[in-house]
Amino acid sequence: MSLKLTKRKGSDQWYLRGTVRKQSVFESTGTDDKKAAEAIRIKREARLLADSIHGKESSITFFEAAVSYLAAGGSPRFLGEEVDGKWTRLLGHFETTILHTITQDDLNTAGDKLYPNTQYDTRNRQCFTPFIAVWNHALPDNPRKWKRPKKPKGTTVVRLKPVRAGTKPVGYNRAAQFVLEMSPANAMVMTGLFYTGMRPIELFVLSDIMVNIPGRWITLENTVPRGIPIHEFLVPLLVPLVERGGILFRSPRGTPYPVRDDISGQMKTAIRGARKRSGIGGISPYTARHTVSTQLVINGVHSHIKDQILGHAVDDMSRLYTDVPQQPLIDAINTLPVIAAWACAPWMKDPVGLAKQYVNGMGARNDLKRVQN
Structure with missing residues (x-):
């Protein structure tokens, strides 16, 4: 049985109704123009036939894959938005392109x-990473090793803009000096970042159900699924x-912390104060992510292990075992140095009780005390 055009009582729009290869359809075409509706019917029927014969992979568009990715909890950041009836960024560029036909070029x-x-x-962060996340979600059985943009080699390369804060690693002693000048809540965030290598946006949404303390393992499934080892320093x-x-x-x-596409700089004030x-x-x-990456290299950790910890290279096999603690990764993260003063910070021993306190010189209560004295 093929699809037919029909109208519902009280509606001017045309609907598609029928069954194609045992798949029932009853949906609006979104138009009251019969000629346009007929064109939609032909395309929809062809799509259903292709899916049933060759599988959905043969016909799913990038836009459809992105919608599915977002519905599964994927991040909308950098995918694009609708402006004046047109889609921007990746959604607009690849909108109706059949996903599996997209090449490296x-x-x-x-x-x-x-x-x-x-x-x-x-380009890597705002184009390649979200595209690969959509691909891996929609085509898990068709993994592809995409080549990401790399830093140009040579000494004659001129940067187009000044180096931004956070793009260079620091030593752990220096990191400790900085973090210990922060209020407890913000210091805890930075501590988590410096000892996991997670992206800030990943840490901001980390919840109790994602953390396996006995197994020393964190499981992330919001974007590309991956597992992260827990450093012994973080356990308390x-x-x-x-x-x-x-x-x-x-x-x-x-x-x-708010996590939305239109919000950034969640810790801007805290960072500025700690710098001062x-x-x-x-x-x-x-900075913490670059520091973890650099320190693991210095410690002699194999590049494949380092990349898996940071989520740089998540292959098909590692996605299957994201919730299974992997000892080599746990051993590797534990090579990160522990600074005594950092470990002895009061909020490390009582993170819940001290979470709402402020470092000296910050917060209304501290200011009032200083005025009264």
Whole structure:
């Protein structure tokens, strides 16, 4: 039986109704124009036939794959939005393109077109990473090793803009000096970042159900599924936070950090204050990720292990075992150095009780005390 055009009582729009290869359909065409509706009927029927014969992979578009990815909890960041009836960024560039036909050259062209005159890391973060996340979600049985933009080699390369804070690693002693000048809640966030290598946006949504303390393992499934080992240094901090439940790392007000596509700089004030008090500049939340990566290399950790910890290279096999603790990764993360002063910070021993306190010189209560004295 093929699809037919029909109208519902009280509606001017045409509907598709029928069964194609045992798949029943009853849906609106979104138009009252019969000629346009007939064209939609032909395309829809052809799509159903192709799916039934060759599988959905043969006909799913990038837009459809992206919608499915978002419905499964994927991040909308950098995928694009609708403006004046047109889609921007990746959604607009690849909108109706059949997903499995997109090649490496197509992706490279998208990066150049959507983000001209930008550094390699910007194209990687805003174009390649979200595209690969959609691909891995929609085509898990068709993994592909995509080549990401790399830093140009040579000494004659001129940067297009100044180096941003957070793009360079720091030593752990210096990181400790900086973090210890922060209020407890913000210091806990930075501690988590410096000892996991997680992206800030990943840590902000980390909840108790994702953390396996006995197994020393964190399971992330919001974007590309991956597992993250837990450093022994973090255990005293994480245990009370997990027992409290919900989102683990919260602002000094006790609320989760906002995570939306139009929000960034969640810790901007805290970072600025720590720079002023410590006299150390150039550190931001993303500094921790670069620091973990660099320190693991210095410690002699194999590049494949390092990349799996950081989520740089998540192959098909590792996605199957994201919730299974892997000892080589746990051993590797434990090579990160522990700074005595950092380990002895009061909030490391009582993270829940001290979470809403402020470092000296911050917060209304501290200011009032100083005025009264």
